[in-house]
Amino acid sequence: MSAISGQADPIEDYLAALTAALHGPARIKARMIEELGGGLADTVAAYTGEGMAYQHAAHRAVAEFGTLDELVPSCQRELTIAQARHTARAVALTAPFLAACWYLAWSTDHDQPWRLPHLAQLLAVHLAGVAGVAAVLAAATLAVTGTLARRLPTPHQLPRAVAWTGTTASVAMAVATLALVTASVLATNWPLLAFAGALAAASHAVMAAPARACRHCAARLPAM
Structure with missing residues (x-):
């Protein structure tokens, strides 16, 4: 040209x-x-x-x-679904790390005199459970937007659901990181909790950016 x-x-x-x-x-x-x-x-x-x-x-x-007004909505929809898949994949791939956090938190000794480490472990486990549910929803999203998309229409609100699911999981792992680090300072078996905190921090890092990008894309979709 x-x-x-x-x-x-x-x-x-x-x-x-x-x-x-x-x-x-x-x-x-x-x-x-x-x-x-x-x-x-x-x-x-x-x-x-x-x-x-x-x-x-x-x-x-x-x-x-x-015109751009005619072309942008369909193109943005396609890009948003692609970003939702990327976000769902990031959440799903962190599931093994979340399970590791759960195991490491509960494998530490529970008879220690400090109450704070035990409470921090409980908080971390519950938050990891939230992230685990998010991972299951993410896996379902990958299925719905993958091979099943050829047979079934992709729900209009799915990208927004994925965006906030990823955000919830990301926040949960950030709080879990803080809880595990706090517990590791006072626990007798602190290396395991410190390692669990590192895994939670890594999971948060993997999920945060894709979830933020997915929210940004979903916000540009026209309301139905």
Whole structure:
């Protein structure tokens, strides 16, 4: 594609505006923009091959593809589902670490004189349970948006549910980290609790960014 010197390229302007309007996984978004750009280039080439001037052909191709208001909702929906899958995968992959936190917290001695470490362990276990439920929901999300998506429509509110499920799990593991670190300071068998706290912190780090990105994408979906 080439524009007349000194004139704006309608195709480049269109793709730039579309890129700015969409939010989602960078790689999938780049591929989407590239595919749309390829379609526009093919349309322009067809028109210029018939003798139409480039500027006229570019404007006509853009008009045929539709306005941003028409195109953005469907593209954003696709990107949001992709981000929801990424978030669900991050939550599901942390499930073994959450189970490890549960085991390590309860494998420490319970007859110690300090009450705070025991309470911290209980808090960490309950919070890990919350994150475990989130992992089960995440696995279900991967199934619904994967092979089952060919047979069943993806629920409109699913990305928002995944976003807040991931957020809940992330917050739970952050609090669990604090509880386990506090317990490790006062517990006699502190290395196990410290290690459990490190696992909880790692789980939080894995979940936090995808959950935040999923909330950002879901917020851009039109209300039904």
